[in-house]
Amino acid sequence: MRIARFSLDGTVGFGVVEGDATTEGGPVLDIIKGHPFADFERSGQKLPLSKVRLLPPVLPNKVVAVGRNYAEHARELGHEVPETPVLFFKPSTSVVGPGDPVVYPAFSSELHHEAELAVVIGRLCKDVPRERVKDVVLGYTCANDVTARDVQRAENQWARSKGFDSSCPLGPWTETELDPSDLALMCTVNGEQRQLGRTSEMVRSIEDLVVLVSEAMTLLPGDVILTGTPAGVGPLNVGDEVAVTIEGIGTLTNKVIKRD
Ligand code: MG
Numbered sequence: 120m121r122i123a124r125f126s127l128d129g130t131v132g133f134g135v136v137e138g139d140a141t142t143e144g145g146p147v148l149d150i151i152k153g154h155p156f157a158d159f160e161r162s163g164q165k166l167p168l169s170k171v172r173l174l175p176p177v178l179p180n181k182v183v184a185v186g187r188n189y190a191e192h193a194r195e196l197g198h199e200v201p202e203t204p205v206l207f208f209k210p211s212t213s214v215v216g217p218g219d220p221v222v223y224p225a226f227s228s229e230l231h232h233e234a235e236l237a238v239v240i241g242r243l244c245k246d247v248p249r250e251r252v253k254d255v256v257l258g259y260t261c262a263n264d265v266t267a268r269d270v271q272r273a274e275n276q277w278a279r280s281k282g283f284d285s286s287c288p289l290g291p292w293t294e295t296e297l298d299p300s301d302l303a304l305m306c307t308v309n310g311e312q313r314q315l316g317r318t319s320e321m322v323r324s325i326e327d328l329v330v331l332v333s334e335a336m337t338l339l340p341g342d343v344i345l346t347g348t349p350a351g352v353g354p355l356n357v358g359d360e361v362a363v364t365i366e367g368i369g370t371l372t373n374k375v376i377k378r379d
Contacts, residue, residue: 121369122155122258123148123292124178124216125171135161136168136292145169155257155293156241156340175216175289176260177239177341182209182287183332184235184264186277188322188347195350200322204331207277209264209287209345217290220376223357224283227267230355230375233348234306234314234363237262238325239293240342247333252326255338258295261363261371262345263288263306265355288363288373289343299325303366304349308359316349 121136125148133155134148146168149161186205187193193200215221223230241257264281265288271280299318306314323331328344355361357377364370 120258120295121292122151122176122295123168124174124176126174127166127171131174133159134166134171137165173217173291175214176291176293177289177343179211179214179341179343180339181211182214182343182345183207183336184209184281184345185323185328185347188328189316189320189349190322191316191320191350192348192352195352204323204328206332207281210282212284213282213287215285215288215373217288217371217373219288219373220285221263221265221288221355221361221373222285223355223375223377224267226279227270229267229269231266231268231352232306232308232313232355232361232363233264233266233352234304234365235262235264235345235348236299236302236304236318236325236365237289238299238329238344238346240338240340240344242340243337245333245337247329247338249326249330252329255329255333256325257340258293259297259299259365259368260289260293260343261291261304261365261368262343263361263363263371263373264345264348266352288371290371291369294368297367302368305364306351307362307364308353308355310360313353314349314351316351318346320349321346
């Protein structure tokens with residue numbers, strides 16, 4: 120099931136996406152009564168997807184990300200895969216939705232894309248045992264861990280290089296029925312392929328990451344874990360259209376702009 124968050128005429132809600140581009144009349148949203156973090160009903164009230172604005176599929180309290188979780192990517196930046204995973208935060212204010220602009224930060228001149236599978240947490244949890252990980256995950260979405268690479272190299276902490284406003288596009292929706300263990304993920308810039316990998320290449324699996332993160336901190340419904348990026352990261356320029364596509368989920372597209 121694909122659960123989207125949307126706005127229409129000033130109202131914000133969740134809906135289940137039915138159909139796709141090949142469906143006659145296009146895909147529709149069946150509006151949910153309540154929210155997807157508890158048992159919910161579909162209202163049966165359907166809106167054409169083309170009529171609503173899709174928002175980030177969740178509003179995370181926190182986005183926890185892991186660095187260097189694909190060996191090829193670690194190597195391309197001149198690093199080894201660390202023995203202890205490198206975790207960092209992207210603040211809630213970094214999150215934007217599908218179609219929203221990524222604003223090129225004034226303090227950088229080397230912005231990079233990083234296509235990543237995002238895990239959406241569905242319930243409050245702490246110290247999650249490996250066998251319970253599937254119970255605390257609502258589903259999966261596409262993410263772009265947009266990074267000011269020059270600033271990341273220059274500073275020990277990554278708060279500025281990976282935490283600026285609009286550095287965490289998420290979407291287009293949360294897919295709740297998906298085996299995430301071996302999915303193709305791809306990043307294109309202006310239609311040209313830049314990154315292509317499979318989630319099976321992760322050094323630490325989704326189970327490993329949920330266990331590791333929840334050992335340290337309570338996860339809340341709507342929190343997001345970014346699982347690292349495959350090789351092929353590269354520059355984004357003002358005017359570029361960057362798209363992250365993950366098999367079984369869909370495509371998250373954002374345009375890079377400069378704020379005057
Ligand atoms: Mg990353």
